[in-house]
Amino acid sequence: MTNKIALGTAQFGLDYGVSNKKGKIHSKEIQQILQICVDSEIDTLDTASAYGDAEAALGASAKMSKFKVITKTSPAAKHGIEIEHQFYESLFNLGRESVQGLLIHDFDIYKKNPQVLETLCTLKEKKKVSKIGFSVYFPEQAEYLLATKVQFDIIQLPYNILDDRFGYLMEEFTRKNIAIHTRSTFLQGLFFLPREKQKKYFPGITDQMSQLGKIVKESGIPLNAMLLNYSLMNPNITKVIIGVESLDNLIDNIQSVSFLEKVTSQIKVLKELSIADENVLLPFRWKLG
Numbered sequence: 001m002t003n004k005i006a007l008g009t010a011q012f013g014l015d016y017g018v019s020n021k022k023g024k025i026h027s028k029e030i031q032q033i034l035q036i037c038v039d040s041e042i043d044t045l046d047t048a049s050a051y052g053d054a055e056a057a058l059g060a061s062a063k064m065s066k067f068k069v070i071t072k073t074s075p076a077a078k079h080g081i082e083i084e085h086q087f088y089e090s091l092f093n094l095g096r097e098s099v100q101g102l103l104i105h106d107f108d109i110y111k112k113n114p115q116v117l118e119t120l121c122t123l124k125e126k127k128k129v130s131k132i133g134f135s136v137y138f139p140e141q142a143e144y145l146l147a148t149k150v151q152f153d154i155i156q157l158p159y160n161i162l163d164d165r166f167g168y169l170m171e172e173f174t175r176k177n178i179a180i181h182t183r184s185t186f187l188q189g190l191f192f193l194p195r196e197k198q199k200k201y202f203p204g205i206t207d208q209m210s211q212l213g214k215i216v217k218e219s220g221i222p223l224n225a226m227l228l229n230y231s232l233m234n235p236n237i238t239k240v241i242i243g244v245e246s247l248d249n250l251i252d253n254i255q256s257v258s259f260l261e262k263v264t265s266q267i268k269v270l271k272e273l274s275i276a277d278e279n280v281l282l283p284f285r286w287k288l289g
Contacts, residue, residue: 006042009057047071048072059094070181071094073102080116146172158183163275190280222256
């Protein structure tokens with residue numbers, strides 16, 4: 001099941017994650033992380049030009065030939081020519097002639113200027129990209145893509161124990177042979193915050209967090225194993241993207257896959273924890289000051 005995991009690389013280029021105390025991962029540790037991925041049959045890396053110098057950090061690794069890479073357009077690139085220029089810059093930074101996937105990072109840019117998708121299609125025709133698609137945050141964005149019958153290969157969306165907003169759409173994407181890549185498995189570390197900080201910044205989920213803590217304690221399943229396997233067990237999901245703060249963090253998550261069967265037995269109670277409050281589910285709406 002580890003081959004269903006994709007490694008998110010935001011922490012390779014940014015101080016990323018609300019519970020991240022170590023900051024950006026250093027280059028030596030990045031090499032060690034990539035080697036563990038190779039050894040564990042994790043063959044896909046998710047990155048973006050917006051992730052600081054993450055693409056360059058990946059490009060500096062001799063292990064990159066072992067991986068499929070999914071990157072994204074720059075939110076600053078609003079027109080086709082800008083997207084193409086930025087994409088070739090990404091290829092240079094990654095040290096690649098081509099990548100597995102290119103996703104439109106900002107759906108609003110596409111909504112205002114649908115012609116930008118033609119640029120991605122052209123890059124696909126030139127075999128610079130194998131698959132194209134979209135990164136979305138809201139179900140209505142996914143509904144729009146289905147309603148307008150846009151042709152694409154991958155949709156990336158948030159999904160975790162609290163966030164099942166896209167659940168009703170997943171089977172339709174699967175029927176259309178559109179791969180579903182999910183992110184926010186750990187909700188940028190919100191699940192791992194000390195309980196007092198959860199209560200302070202996210203008082204609306206106190207009951208859910210208490211119930212989740214009770215399930216973890218009574219089942220004997222570690223929290224990270226509960227969160228990761230919850231996504232892995234969904235048959236409609238093609239890749240589950242996880243970020244890591246360190247080599248040890250990655251190893252711990254890989255080992256947690258052994259709890260898959262035990263987590264499956266908890267699926268009914270876990271599904272009852274989902275919420276609709278996007279001020280909690282979407283990190284860019286968080287107010288932590």
